[in-house]
Amino acid sequence: MRITRVLSATALMFGLAVAPAVADSSPSPSASEDSGAPSQAGTSFRTAAEFEQGQTATASASTGDYLYWSFPADAGQRPTVKATVKLPDTHAAETWQIDVYDGLRRRQACQYGAQTRTAPANAASVELDCVLRTVRAWSEPWADDPLPGTYYIRLTVVDVPTSDLGLPVGAEVRADSKDVGGAAAVDGSLAEPLVPGVAVKSREDEESSSASAVLSSIEPEDGWASGWWSDRWVWTAIGGALAALAGVGGYTLTRGSGRPTRVPPGA
Template identity: 65%
Template sequence: MRTVRTLTAALLAATAALAVAGTASADTPSASPSPSPSPSPSASGEGGPAPTEAGTSFRTAAAFRPGQQATAAASTGDYLYWVLPIDARQRVTVKAKVTLPEASARHGASTWRLDVYDGLRRRQACTYGTQTVAAAANAVAADLSCTLRTVRANAEPWANDPLPGSYYVRLTVIGAPEEDLGLPVRAAVEAEVKEAGGAHAVDGALAAPLVPATVTSALREPENGWAGGWWSDRWIWTAAGGVLGAAAGLFGYSLTRGSGRPHRVPPGA
């Protein structure tokens, strides 16, 4: 039993060392040619100021980072485009707010829509959120949101899974009185990213993120580089399972060995 306790303690110590090393690796940014700072919750952010105007197409999309708030002045009927980087094992929620013209200048209700596309310009479905909003004729603003599925490190060629790279945000009105087209509006867009953890980790990764050349110069990579490093909390669960399995095996061996010893007959019996 002393041997069992010694081996178990050694296995537990090795697991703790692995967890500490993994945490240190996860906290250390991976080396990359152009490391980028952490996203800032402020409107300007640390990776450069947030854009104050939007693009009018995929090719001219204005780049911003999660944690920043991108703004734009536009006209009712314009198509507004932004682009941001999203990495593997991240779940992004995009929020948009449209400040509408004065009610006295409008002639009826309007309907606004928020769409998100990946680097291949495939529209990604929202798992939840208010993607389309109908604003009443006297409404002050329209609030929209879209939460995407967790981004995967890779996928089958036939799948439509979200992959790491650039993600385009498109905001526009899809229904309004013809007389209201051209009225001035203000739009604000921001993105919140949550790490999904090792539950969504897979064995494999894209050779390169889906970042078209047209936005490479403006779009900066995530904090830890693309793919976010090799570490995930799956390593902790794997090591813990190995330790428990080894301990159970040693305990069972000790019981089997003890039951196989011959019983001594006391003298004079």
């Protein structure tokens, strides 16, 4: 009976601990594509058009232009960037490329995806995609790991005949993330996310200045997590509960009835 009560209590603890993790792992609804997504792109890092994850940003441009967008990515997320270029009716073979940079303007490698693709002559469109590495909450200064902050997308044609330069094209880009969670958690966090100008803003806030020098105004919907919480804490608690259960169960099974056996005199 005592073991049954211990098992019931541990099962209740397990259910309460797993519930938050399951809730956190459920995908959040995507933002509406019409809720403020930009309809034009920037021409440099400083003028990159900002959009939120889950939105589809669009732009009209000319073949040969450099198009820039930016979006926020937080610790534990694995961003996927997709781009579609709608080409003119008549054109030669063209090679398009999408590059992603972090808040320090370091080019981030794609884990997989068609980062560069050649569209055959007269093709209607070309699609590109890049799956980044998981964003870490903290990293060594010499490392090139993705860190929380602003990420930049650059879309351009890298191989095109001179006769096709200047032809009108349409572009669509979208960024979505998979929440990796505790599997990518690290012991550490950044003082500030890698958002251009955030350090200047923090200093001005301390000086009670009304001016804002932040070059990027976007951030995740729930704010920057900076790696302070992950489901690793949940599974650590579950492991501790199971270890306690094993200890109590082993003690109960091995101690017997607790009454010493009487030995008859003279035996």
